[in-house]
Amino acid sequence: MLEQFIEESFKDLPKGLETHISTVVGIGKELAETHSANAKEVYLASKGHDICRLTPPAVLLELATAFSVPISDVDREIPMLLHGPVGANILAQHMDSFNHSIYDAVYWHTTGNYDLDDVGKIVFLADKLDPVKNTRYPYQRLLRDLAFKNLNNAMKEFLDREIISLVNQGNLVHPQMLVARNKFNGK
Ligand SMILES: [Fe+2]
Numbered sequence: 001m002l003e004q005f006i007e008e009s010f011k012d013l014p015k016g017l018e019t020h021i022s023t024v025v026g027i028g029k030e031l032a033e034t035h036s037a038n039a040k041e042v043y044l045a046s047k048g049h050d051i052c053r054l055t056p057p058a059v060l061l062e063l064a065t066a067f068s069v070p071i072s073d074v075d076r077e078i079p080m081l082l083h084g085p086v087g088a089n090i091l092a093q094h095m096d097s098f099n100h101s102i103y104d105a106v107y108w109h110t111t112g113n114y115d116l117d118d119v120g121k122i123v124f125l126a127d128k129l130d131p132v133k134n135t136r137y138p139y140q141r142l143l144r145d146l147a148f149k150n151l152n153n154a155m156k157e158f159l160d161r162e163i164i165s166l167v168n169q170g171n172l173v174h175p176q177m178l179v180a181r182n183k184f185n186g187k
């Protein structure tokens, strides 16, 4: 039922998002093979991770409230940051039995979370490794090498660099990204 819902939602997406999702699915598959992660869960979470990427900000705020997703000041400022948590809850409505790995992977794919399992880390990193994001993440090659060797090292490297970059550009940092970074620090 979840798979059917995800495949249905994938139809009629704008070309850019469709290409991004297909790329994430491809990178996720490679990473899953390398790290012997659950291929089916990685596939479904990768394919469904941006299910709410185009949901309007006001609707994201409404749905987050309806799903009891905690809304930080930064989320209010940038509601797009809620597309993971809201997407995870939408997907959960279509799960025959609740799948924590898929739920968490989608929920935390923007801010990261120390407690993600390998499925979650793979989806998080695959999302950042889409070559279309190479201007945003100029260290993508290094990140890719790390991701294929050690998921935790790659998570830590990304969070460190992303937080520095956000601060340098005068952007807000989501509190959960800091929580994740601090937990990965020194591990
Ligand atoms: Fe996303």
Ligand SMILES: [Fe+2]
Binding pocket: 020, 024, 049, 050, 127
């Ligand atoms: Fe994405």
